[in-house]
Amino acid sequence: MTTPRTFNTARWMITFAKIVEAGGISAAARALGQDKAVTSRQLRDLEASMGLRLLNRSTRHISLTDVGAAMYERALKIVQELDAVRADAEQYLVQPSGVLTLSTSVAFGRLHLIPLLKSFSALYPQVSVELCLLDRHVDLVEEGYDVLLKLCDAPPLNLSAHKVCELQYSLVASEGFLAETGPLQCPADLTRHNCLFYGFRNRRATWNLVKDKVIHPVDVASSLSVNSSEALRDLTLQGVGIALLPTFAIAADVAAGRLQRVLPDYQVSGSLGRGLYLVYMPGRYLPAKTRAFIDFILEQWAPVPPWQRLPSGIESRGPCEQVS
Numbered sequence: 001m002t003t004p005r006t007f008n009t010a011r012w013m014i015t016f017a018k019i020v021e022a023g024g025i026s027a028a029a030r031a032l033g034q035d036k037a038v039t040s041r042q043l044r045d046l047e048a049s050m051g052l053r054l055l056n057r058s059t060r061h062i063s064l065t066d067v068g069a070a071m072y073e074r075a076l077k078i079v080q081e082l083d084a085v086r087a088d089a090e091q092y093l094v095q096p097s098g099v100l101t102l103s104t105s106v107a108f109g110r111l112h113l114i115p116l117l118k119s120f121s122a123l124y125p126q127v128s129v130e131l132c133l134l135d136r137h138v139d140l141v142e143e144g145y146d147v148l149l150k151l152c153d154a155p156p157l158n159l160s161a162h163k164v165c166e167l168q169y170s171l172v173a174s175e176g177f178l179a180e181t182g183p184l185q186c187p188a189d190l191t192r193h194n195c196l197f198y199g200f201r202n203r204r205a206t207w208n209l210v211k212d213k214v215i216h217p218v219d220v221a222s223s224l225s226v227n228s229s230e231a232l233r234d235l236t237l238q239g240v241g242i243a244l245l246p247t248f249a250i251a252a253d254v255a256a257g258r259l260q261r262v263l264p265d266y267q268v269s270g271s272l273g274r275g276l277y278l279v280y281m282p283g284r285y286l287p288a289k290t291r292a293f294i295d296f297i298l299e300q301w302a303p304v305p306p307w308q309r310l311p312s313g314i315e316s317r318g319p320c321e322q323v324s
Helices: 004-022 025-032 036-050 066-094 106-123 175-181 187-192 229-237 247-256 288-301
Strands: 055-057 062-064 098-104 127-133 147-152 160-166 169-174 204-211 214-221 242-246 259-261 275-280
Touching: 004 025, 004 036, 004 062, 004 066, 025 036, 062 066, 098 106, 098 288, 106 127, 106 147, 106 229, 106 247, 106 288, 127 288, 147 288, 160 288, 169 175, 169 229, 169 247, 175 259, 187 204, 187 214, 229 242, 229 247, 229 259, 242 247, 247 259, 275 288
Parallel strands: 098 127, 098 147
Antiparallel strands: 055 062, 147 275, 160 275, 169 242, 169 259, 204 214
């Protein structure tokens, strides 16, 4: 069992080893960055705690007693072990290594994070990644994650966070659905159609469409309730209705023509939040593995991620700005 006396003894043993190494109390005090009187007292306390004389000392010279020589070998081992601990800690802060635990939502992780893990592992082969995909609130501290990729309006105030990018949303429908219903001319037309949105046990919602800084609220209804953006995307491809989805879930489908934007002159917000954040533990000493992952993600996705870049190479400029 570790006691305060154990801590004191360890400190005294380090001082003892430094006195022998430096050849005197004054030189040891300078090397330790403490007063000579403190150094001398620590040596006396060590000898008193053991009931042994460890050093023969005069005004000009010190020498080890027989038992002091044996104790010096033990003291050296303590110093060497502490040096090894310090070296390991410095390596932990400098060289990315160890197990990196991550969590994000199922759809976002599958579509965008997993495709990057091979490249990250190639850059940092000493880092092992454990990824947990969850469509629920995740407590970074309680559940022991290193980094969360969180889709939200604002990150928790008690944690450190780096905003990666804005989240954008679109109203989309399949070509077949629009061929049957015809084009929509204004937000009110949405009330005549089956509207799909992220949720569970909730088949009604209000969509706020914005154009020229004017908000057009529309009460919409759905025949289906589902808490998966991937499932909503699949239903939309099947022609079930018009869906409100984040662009990260449907960018490839829109680019390929499988889905078409509905009322593209209007901007709309979704329920997953306005931004993508990297969330991690606060503090000065960020592990190298965590810092490496954060820098890697920012390089890949910030400030405009690939799923929000237009085919022409012009980058979209924000959730409430229309690019023609």
